[in-house]
Amino acid sequence: MGIVQCMDGKKYKTFGDLAMGYLNSLLNCFSQSNEVVDVFDRYDTELSIKGTERKLRARRANCTKVYQVLESRGLPDLKKFLAVEENKRQLVSFLGSFVEKVVCMSERVPNGKTLYMAGAFDNPDIVKKFTTEEVNLCEELGSTQEEADTRIILHLINIDSSFKRSGTRGRVIVQSSDTDVLVLCCHFLQKLTNTDELWIQKGHCVRDGKKFVPVHDIYKALPSHVPKVLPVLHALSGCDTVSSMYGIGKKSVFKLMCLDVEICLGLEDVEDGMIFLNACRRFVARLYDAKSKYKDSHGDLNKLRYKLATAKEPSLARLPPSEMAFREHVERARLQSIIWLNADVAVAPSISPTDHGWSIEEGTLCPVPFKGNMTEDILNELICQCKGKKKCHDNCVCRSRQFPCTELCVCGGLDMCLNEHTHNLIVGKQMEGNEELVD
Template identity: 35%
Template sequence: MDGQALVQAIGKPTGAKSFGDLADVFNASVFSHFNEHCSRVDVVFDRYRITSIKSGTRERREGRARSIRRKIDSREIPLPANWKQFMDLPENKANLTKFLSDQMMLEAKKSRPTCELITAGGFEEVTKVASSQGSDVEQLQSSHEEADTRIILHAKAAYMDGYERIIVSCRDTDVLVILTHAAGQLSGELWMRTGTRQERRYVAVHDIQLTPTMQRNILVYHAVTGCDTVSQPSGHGKKTTWKVFQQHGALLDDL
């Protein structure tokens, strides 16, 4: 699960007054996935580095309005009046993800002793991973900046641990592309849960049919035809270039 996407979807909950209230809403959404068919949930967050190839993209998305800094060191800290200004500051996002990661662990250990929650990316230590059941999660330690690629790492680890059905909860096209590329190394039943609460969709990644060449090179194709850090070629969108990729995908082998 993409933790940052969930933070954005929740926003500033109606009636919530403190960051503790926000954490309760966040936890309720995460723990709602636990049921008789799901005993493990992984939540991963983006890292917010001062120097990042995505800095320009984030500035365009968030604008340049004056942001406010608020340190979250307890559940009682009141939520800011202007949520957007708060979230526009990377230091606030990093502080919030650490707070939510800690709160998730505390609540999971207390109220979900038979289920396992694993989270990474939100702690101060770049490579730290935590399991509510104290499992050995050393193989999940990484310095990935993006939750997009951390998700694949966690999905692979779950597959290696014997999970036969993996559901990735995310609304990012990049993640779908990466999952499609890595599908052969993951569980035989791989789904992507996307859409909104009102209109939920499940994409059967395991049923996506690509030639070996296309599956091998789809990451390169997606990058050079437009992604978060690369502009698309002028006048050539995904639909147009996809037709060429289907016929000449092997030309990307060396990239």
């Protein structure tokens, strides 16, 4: 689909014209390759974790119209057309049938070359192999993987095996601008033992910034532990199916994973939910508390939130997620990590998204924000209503939970508050201020 998305829809009058332009783009790849593989996403998954993202894209494109894709039918606005999932499904199936028909009639594949198409037919599991002489079903490459990003890996391993069978060492170019593909190629490069060079071509022409990224060189430059955990941390820090954490960018994540081997321990253990949760929590706590000033609170993000919120000049935007919200976030990252780490197998793991941070709403999978009490219930338990001369001395909800009172409490968290935790906080801030004056 990447090739189609980069095509200028204004150049083509009908779907048939678009399909011929697509086929010519594929055939042009034979100028530098013996084998060309085109892999498509599948759009027949009833409940997809990418469903919410796809609906958002359609909404941004302001298009919900579904077209019937016929060879002679006029081509609508391509960008709006591709924003609707059903349109994509129909187009992919049409392209597969069109290529098969044209190749069989006119022998368009050059002699000695091979074209593979994966996921482009009514049954998206299958792969077809096109040569000058014939079209064959390639059963060994059939796959249930939903995304082209993951299915690409299966084809890379197959190409590497063909290098081994022929006694040669080869070069592979993957055409994709998706960061997910780069991450997966770095992770699985160790399996490509007969591939000397693995390149990713980003963009398709000078206009959209065509350039080549040497994955083999990147892999060699990375610390040995990084490729192993790269897909997990990419998911944890934000991708199409997992939200990012406010204020935490990819650069911060990458820097920490490269500098500290121990902080990455346990991140590969996606099968054990508790080990994985603890490893993710430890990593995220370091992102928000880079100097480990509150290391004793890294085992509970609620405690770390409190420490950071009550520090001098706190930034509420820099607080980590609450513990309950983080657990749901980790489950979604865990699900995506399991899918990515199994990209080298034909049959994708059968896992229920509703057990991993997702719920079904109006027939679509939606992320679960958190499980537990809502904000109003929590605040009622954390904000005291103490009055009288002995404010916050007896029966104070803040004091009973060993928390200082805050400006939201009736006492305002001021000097007159008799909660010793409030007093200690005020004294601590005063001492910090005095230390800065001395410095």
